[in-house]
Amino acid sequence: MDTVRAFLRHPSGMIGLVLLLVIVIVAIIAPKLFPVSPWEMVGAPFTPPGEDGLWLGGDTLGRDVAAGVAHGARVSLLIGIASALAAMAIGVVIGAMSGYFGGKVDLVLMRMTELFQTIPAFVLAILLVATFNPSLLTIILTIGAVSWPPLARLTRAEFLRLRHREFVEAALCQGERTWRIVLGHILPNAISPILVVTSLTVATAILLESALSFMGLGDPNLMSWGFMIGAGRTVIRNAWWMSVFPGLAILITVLAINLFGEGLSDVLNPRVLRRRS
Amino acid sequence: MSEAAQIDTPVLAVESLSIALPKGGDRELAVENVSFAIKRNEVVCLVGESGSGKSMIAHAVLSLLPRGVGIVAGAVTVAEENPAQLDGRGLRRLRGGKAAMIFQEPLSSLNPLKRVGKQIEEMILAHQQPVPSAAEVQARVQTLLTQVGLPNPQLLERSFPFELSGGQRQRVMIAMAMANRPALLIADEPTTALDVTTQRQILRLIGDLRRERGMGVLLITHDFGVVADVAHRVVVLRHGKVVEQGPASEVLRHPKAAYTRELIDAVPKARLADIHGTIARPEPLLEVVGLQKTFRVKRGWLQPAREVVAADGVSLTLHECETLAVVGESGSGKSTLGRMIMRLTEPDAGAIRFGGADLRQLRGEALRQARRQLQIVFQDPFASLDPRQKVGDAIARGPMAYGMSRTDAMALAKRLLVRVGLSETTADRYPHEFSGGQRQRICIARALALKPRVLIADEAVSALDVSVQAQVLALLAELRQEMRLAMIFITHDLRIAAEIADRVIVLQKGRIVEEGSTAEVFTAPRQAYTRDLLDAIPGRAFFDQPGFAAGNASEFDDRVQRDALKM
């Protein structure tokens, strides 16, 4: 409750939340706002914004850019959230094992994590999606597969920190069982930074997805923002609106998520406050 | 200026000083209407518990108050200048020039990325006009390092702070402070982070330098032991107000304010008088044999790991209802010993016999069952409680893990809370709502919930203010009798050990250097190291002889008399 109240008083966090809510609502009601498929060629090719009832203009095939942006929100959010969750699942399991068991397990897992963190993630993502062919599932799994290292490291650090915290050791001395200690004491105390980083991962996942789509590695059946920009790239001289609006949509969404995530971080992580006092 | 005038003019005068805290703080004024003065060659101690505002005053002297905090009334005069009215240049001349300051944490107070020689040089270069030649500066630095008693100055000045020990770092800080022959040295808890023996050396060094140079010293401390050792005058602060001030001997012997008396009384006196009744010695309850532990710190590939020996053949026995104190300086391995007995740290070799079994051989469920009999209370009361667990749950969880029903466990928890001096309603609240002392009581209640036979207290009172310390110690003593607890009391503070323990073990670098009954160890130490430790107890001269007048020519008397002659 305190957390909620603190968040409500966090200005940039609230801006992020409000923006995010607007985007989520647009995503939800997109089929109502634009009942015609965003793939439908409703106007003349390269209709400028505002003409023919296409207030964000039409693309090369005369498709409504506004409809694409609205429907694209569904895709971007879906892929962003799903792949962040995938990354969290991988990262938390690896980080928790590494942090709790320590020793050889930790050594092997952390070397692997470091490796994954150093290699150029985007190039790996390209390689993976290209190999397994772009589809919703492969894209989500790929983004998850290249985004987990920070979460693993964070989880490990939290587990390491908490593993030898006195209250955990006290629980151990009190005879509580390992699984109860992990689930009852360590995880709940580690979860807020993990959630914060996961929420920020949603933002990077959206950026990653848009870059993949831009490179032509999106699911060809999904209208996504990156795809729209990619389609607008070659015709930027003829139709600036094709790339400007979807790009703005990405920018605003990612900004909103980052603001929200950082607000969350400030509220859940009172270390900043403590340091100040 | 004549010699006499110099003596008469205080190097520091604080007059009716009030400092305001930013809005929303726990009180409006950090410091309220405080006045005192320091003369040349005089040591004035500002004493108070945490939050008393003593550091604020020290910072106000050099105008180093944090943002948002400001002087609202009164004035500070340092060497005839008011820092609050100085411009940037004047202020810079004052800081490190006429008045220098050292801090509690010498490690964090030195720039970690700069060689210490450079940091001292900088102090000289910032103040000496005209700027001396490089060779001169170099020579000055070497002299200063020698003066503060650091060996091999040539090598030392090229070191980085992390390469030095805590004592060495504080000496570097002092050398830096001395660089421009300040009239006033402000020392903000300069020895709190150091071991007792080091503390003693540093205090002596400050004293020597003061005498040589006739500096005034403003020493901030929470420890009346230190006050007794070094102060000429004392200013006792509470909640930002002066409770009492006067000559040290006066205040210590005849405190006027009740609060001062409380503080003085709370100082562990290392009194050996109330050593607890004779102990029947049947079979030992716990027997530790030849524990061995070496920590290896890996330093990357191809480099030998750094080895730290934490236990080197440590053996001890513990009987029912006995309190064994384990004392030693930091790094002596005393905490590791406690953790190894709890099986929180795995020993390399040795045995821990308890209830007929070797705890070291136990695994899984058997270990879990055995642990029930052994409980621990940790140093940091803030880290010891799960912030997301209600106090009642924290206590009840243990019995429940061993099969007690939730209702029974909660009832037990409430009884225990009452027993440790808290109310039943405490059970439904979260740890963050409690103070350090209250939390430590909760931790004790938690440890006792499983009806253990052995309780390990790992620096259990070290993080608490002295007055709270005394209360918690009293509680532990009561409980011990009541529950016939055997207790291993791990502490760096010999005074506490003397007060509570039946027997004492002195650890140094993982080895037991001395072991014996408290009376033996404290009155007739066999080892030089033990003697050093005992000698280093601050205020020993004063507090060991409550009568004070008699016998041993204590340092305290010596100094007070000498200084009195001088004046």
Added chain:
Amino acid sequence: MIRLGSLAAVGLQAISRIAQLVAVILVIATFNFVLVRAAPGDPAQVMAGQSGAADPKLLNDLRKEYGLDKPYLVQLASHLGRVIKLDLGYSYRQRRPVVDLILERLPATLLLTVTAFCLALLIGTTLGALAGLAAGSVLDTVFTVLSLVLYATPVFWLGLMLVLVFSVTLGWLPPFGYETINVQLSPLQHALDIMKHMIMPVVSLAAIYLAIYARLMRSSIIEVAQQDFIKTARAKGLSGPRIVVGHMLRNALVPVVTVAGMQAGALVGGAVVIETVFAWPGLGRLTFEALLQRDYPVLLGIFLILSIVVIALNLLTDLVYRLIDPRMTTGAA
């Protein structure tokens, strides 16, 4: 004594890092090997790349050459052997050894990434330091908002927007490419020409990292400003600028350099997209071309080489880090 010891330690660490580098190359090479075999379809066909080249005879030759009929472990061993000899396979699309293709494009990519990296680090830390020192001021707020926005901007889109503004609308800068084609230029003019072409790719690539470093430097400066040794420095009577330069910057740089090293991978990834946007003839462009043709040997080779580049960059920042922070050299702290 100390000096010599720490130099030796740095040397030892460099050696151990190079050993790690080799280990990493082998791991990535193994990963590549597994990936090609995990890919749907016949590895020979995957390697041949395209139908035009993939006639039965070629496929057979390939199978023989790569020992695809032999046990996996034997294949893996010979694959690793080839990688160590820098034989990254053959592009049947381009009919050239992959390593030639990559080495030909590598300089352009390095020029782009290294310039962007240095600029981002230099300007980012400077702006961040200014903002951190003036925390709470208007300047700070502007910087913070700006870096937040930049941080949320897709790199490729930023590139496109720059093109839109500076090429399409204003006509100031060349929209694409590496140099003006078909003109005779003196070496100096040529260098200037390349620089002119570099402006937008470098700016768009550097922008996001600039934002990251600025944000990091800002909080790092604020953090350092609260440290005890800064209080010491003030108590020593040092002037503001002297405290900043002599005590704050270096300490504040430590976390920034750490992150900068970790971001190297992302930077190289960003270069791939940016090169696509600006038709910059580097590895990113090659990636895009190989991607269109699904030229696997090239893609795998690029992945390996870029990983090496990133690890080398890491190594470099690591050494820089060790120079900045003496604690790292002896393994204390």
Added chain:
Amino acid sequence: MNRREFTMAMLAAGAAIPFGITRAAGQTRGGTLNTIIQPEPPILVTAFNQQQPTLTLGGKIYEGLLKYGADLKPMPGMAQSWEIAPDGLTYTFKLFPGITFHDGTPMTSEDVVFSCMKVLTETHPRARQNFARVASAEAPDPLTVVFKLKQPFAPFIGCFDCTSAPIVPKHIYEGTDYRKNPMNDKAIGTGPFKLKEWVRGSHVHLVRHDGYYLKDQPYLDEIVYRVIPDAASRALALENGTVQLVQWSDVEFFDVQRFKTQQNLEFTTKGYEYFAPHQWLEMNNRVAPMNDKRFRQAVMHLIDRDAFNKRVYFGNAKVATGPVSSKTRFYDPNVKRYEFSVDKAKALLDDMGLKPGANGKRAEIKYLVPPYGEVYQRSGEFFRQSFARAGIDLVLVGTDMAGWAEKVGNWDYEMTQNLLYQLGDPALGVARTYISSNIKKGILFSNTQGYSNPEVDKLFEEAAVSLDDAKRQELYTKVQQILVEDVPVAWTLEIEYPIIYDKAFRNIVTTGIGSHETFGSVYKS
């Protein structure tokens, strides 16, 4: 025209003035032509690679025996004359004297025989099929080549241009692994231009071959092919005169329009007659519902091909009426027309029993998007929307080139898009897509959709061996009518690629192979 007349015409053509070449006085020597090559070819030896960029560039370096005009009739290349025996089995070519390779070695009939029978049959899939018909090839003297066919094949005379049968030097390739011959980098041919420098990723520099056998030719001193990977940069380069010639898809379709009006530029869609790129929506005839003729006819009704041309190709195409391009010989426009009509399509679908299900969907079909760039992606998107109108769900599946080739070649697909060249004669470029004997698993550009109609097989067979054009026309007309009724594939467009060049250059487009031509006669005024 009877067989005799045909032969006569052929002989006459040998001595005729090559079609379309401006013979204005004052053809000046000198000058540089800057143009574009996109994408950069992997190799310049056209014998080993027949991708469009390779042919464009290699066409200047390697020559064939013949050329073909816009009417697809043969014209002299390295062969100054030729003769087809009345039985249609023996083809005799007389070479120009004094032809030399770029390394100075004379080119003789031995080289021709070696190239056609040894090299091309191994490395050139299209040539392999053509020369498989040859019973024997001989070089009775250095300037004479004689091919003897196993059975008559009228289009054989259409197999000798520089893209179909480039001549490579025997002394370099004999006894070597052709594809890995180190001399491939030098690209030694007989064309009017020879390779001077190839800076990968930047440009290919060709210079005049001084020993060229035609007097005064080539007129140009050099041709520079610039590699400009980005479409917008290419358009810009043409606009500001950095390059003076673009061909094929160098300029994106949506940009083509604005160059039609640029003063200094000449715009033409001529020069592609030999290839006549023909595009269709390919449907696997083996798989339901595509195995039903009514479904395929419905598909023809569903695609608004005019809109398709306008939106996806920006008008740079012509709606195809059937299997044969209007630019190819024996085209007959009198076939059944499928107008755009969703209702008719629905009626056909209802008729075959493919009714909408509970969700309004009649069928879900996987559409393999050919990985050849954006236009193909857009096409897929266009088709998906077209099909959606009748309740058919087209699911786009992305893939790579290998995957596409493998899936289509092995018939493991439902729908995709395909584009084939017509190669001047239905027997060469059209029949391969529809005859049962060309249902060959694993081979791309064969009858991959698996259409099989004995009558069609017979008609194509007869037409191929017939030497009488009138007879052939009759047969091909019949074939076209049957095929259009059966709709083995849904023909969409005849793509009209542009050639845009600076008006200062003359003779750019002189034949039916346009920009692949040797450019020996191109000059700058």
